[in-house]
Amino acid sequence: xxxxxxxxxxxxxxxxxxxxxxxxxxxxxxxxxxxxxxxxxxxxxxxxxxxxxxxxxxxxxxxxxxxxxxxxxxxxxxxxxxxxxxxxxxxxxxxxxxxxxxxxxxxxxxxxxxxxxxxxxxxxxxxxxxxxxxxxxxxxxxxxxxxxxxxxxxxx
Amino acid sequence: xxxxxxxxxxxxxxxxxxxxxxxxxxxxxxxxxxxxxxxxxxxxxxxxxxxxxxxxxxxxxxxxxxxxxxxxxxxxxxxxxxxxxxxxxxxxxxxxxxxxxxxxxxxxxxxxxxxxxxxxxxxxxxxxxxxxxxxxxxxxxxxxxxxxxxxxxxxx
DNA sequence: GAAAATTAGTAACATATGTTACTATTCAGC
DNA sequence: GCTGAATAGTAACATATGTTACTAATTTTC
Numbered sequence: 053x054x055x056x057x058x059x060x061x062x063x064x065x066x067x068x069x070x071x072x073x074x075x076x077x078x079x080x081x082x083x084x085x086x087x088x089x090x091x092x093x094x095x096x097x098x099x100x101x102x103x104x105x106x107x108x109x110x111x112x113x114x115x116x117x118x119x120x121x122x123x124x125x126x127x128x129x130x131x132x133x134x135x136x137x138x139x140x141x142x143x144x145x146x147x148x149x150x151x152x153x154x155x156x157x158x159x160x161x162x163x164x165x166x167x168x169x170x171x172x173x174x175x176x177x178x179x180x181x182x183x184x185x186x187x188x189x190x191x192x193x194x195x196x197x198x199x200x201x202x203x204x205x206x207x208x
Numbered sequence: 209x210x211x212x213x214x215x216x217x218x219x220x221x222x223x224x225x226x227x228x229x230x231x232x233x234x235x236x237x238x239x240x241x242x243x244x245x246x247x248x249x250x251x252x253x254x255x256x257x258x259x260x261x262x263x264x265x266x267x268x269x270x271x272x273x274x275x276x277x278x279x280x281x282x283x284x285x286x287x288x289x290x291x292x293x294x295x296x297x298x299x300x301x302x303x304x305x306x307x308x309x310x311x312x313x314x315x316x317x318x319x320x321x322x323x324x325x326x327x328x329x330x331x332x333x334x335x336x337x338x339x340x341x342x343x344x345x346x347x348x349x350x351x352x353x354x355x356x357x358x359x360x361x362x363x364x
Numbered sequence: 365g366a367a368a369a370t371t372a373g374t375a376a377c378a379t380a381t382g383t384t385a386c387t388a389t390t391c392a393g394c
Numbered sequence: 395g396c397t398g399a400a401t402a403g404t405a406a407c408a409t410a411t412g413t414t415a416c417t418a419a420t421t422t423t424c
Contacts, residue, residue, distance in 0.1 A: 068328040070263040077354050079238035080281045084361035085231035107226040125236045154372045154419045172224040182360040193349040198233050204338040205240035310389045310402045
């Protein structure tokens with residue numbers, strides 16, 4: 053199991069195992085979550101980026117697209133596309149801002165709110181189920197570690 | 209900060225904050241890692257899926273494409289494409305298996321090994337830097353929590 | 365207060381990724 | 395040992411995502 057260090061080893065001098073590489077494990081875990089949650093989105097006819105935008109608008113009630121960009125890892129093009137899709141499905145409304153006509157404030161329609169609630173319910177249930185595998189102290193440790201990693205990921 | 213529970217709240221009855229939703233935080237963290245590590249791949253002219261395949265071959269010395277599929281969250285088409293790319297760049301060689309001519313065994317060329325070592329070095333350095341933000345016990349707890357979540361993500 | 369720089373958002377293009385269906389080969393059952 | 399199911403891998407297509415460059419509105423600077 054220990055890595056060979058002789059010159060014949062394909063990875064001579066570097067002991068690297070993808071399956072033990074933490075960033076890879078975290079990315080893979082994220083994929084697994086996404087795949088699982090996709091069922092909930094699909095059932096409601098909503099894509100992943102659309103769901104994210106929906107959730108951010110729901111949380112803030114009224115928010116400009118650029119502020120959605122600031123609160124997610126999505127770029128402004130993804131947000132633009134997601135908003136168009138949501139508007140088409142009549143889940144979101146754009147209200148041009150009088151004081152700055154470049155920005156449009158986004159709000160949910162009542163249909164948008166009910167879709168949001170249905171997906172959020174499923175998402176929270178799923179989160180609760182997977183977290184229930186952890187002890188309370190493990191859960192707390194995970195949260196603080198995630199916070200530290202979030203900071204470090206972008207600054208180190 | 210507490211969610212309103214009256215009927216006027218856009219998320220009445222559901223207290224959901226995307227930024228606090230653990231699966232979302234893990235996906236976002238994965239994106240941040242990928243973005244950071246992409247610099248190392250780009251410098252060597254290798255894509256993310258190609259790097260993953262490279263790493264798995266390096267670890268096993270000699271492995272069939274289907275077994276790469278089994279060891280990563282990639283589907284067989286992604287692996288097929290990555291292998292083609294790596295073969296084109298002469299980082300990987302395919303050797304048709306005599307006992308079953310459907311499968312081709314993959315090995316690294318010496319050039320492939322040196323590229324692998326360079327990227328692995330950068331990746332391990334990056335991992336070490338971000339993990340250095342955690343205490344030893346936090347690191348251990350993270351590993352066990354990740355293992356539990358990996359199991360739960362696909363089964364719950 | 366006009367010209368230059370900045371910002372919000374989108375269009376158009378290129379690239380990447382997922383999906384379906386196919387070929388070639390091997391395996392299983394009879 | 396022949397027929398039907400299974401497997402490894404890929405081609406061709408559809409969809410999604412990232413990138414660049416643009417428009418329109420606003421702010422800044424002189």
